[in-house]
Amino acid sequence: MDQGPKATAKERRHVFYDGRVQGVGFRYTAYHLARKYPGITGFVRNLPDGRVELLAEGPAEDLERFLGDIRAEMGRFIRGEDVTKGVASGNFDRFEIRY
DSSP states (O other): OTTHHHHHOEEEEEEEEEESOSSSSHHHHHHHHHTTOTTOEEEEEEOTTSOEEEEEEEEHHHHHHHHHHHHHHHGGGEEEEEEEEEEOOOOOSSEEEEO
16 A cells, blocks of 8 residues: 555656767667556657757656666667656656657
């Protein structure tokens, strides 16, 4: 019973990736990895400065696994990550690639 509200509490991860993260299938990979976690919503997009922005919301455990999957798949292209944790806004109903 103790886990009820905690299990459903959603968080946010706002991540900026830099390195050689554009033109290597980063957004496509993130999108397909997110599909493994039905509770993950948000978006991924390229930025004009060469970075990739990812905003994901969902259960904390799923977010950590999702971001770990991205590191495992795309780590060779990532030079740095700037991650901000926060409270989920609830503004998203799916995870998508933005252009």
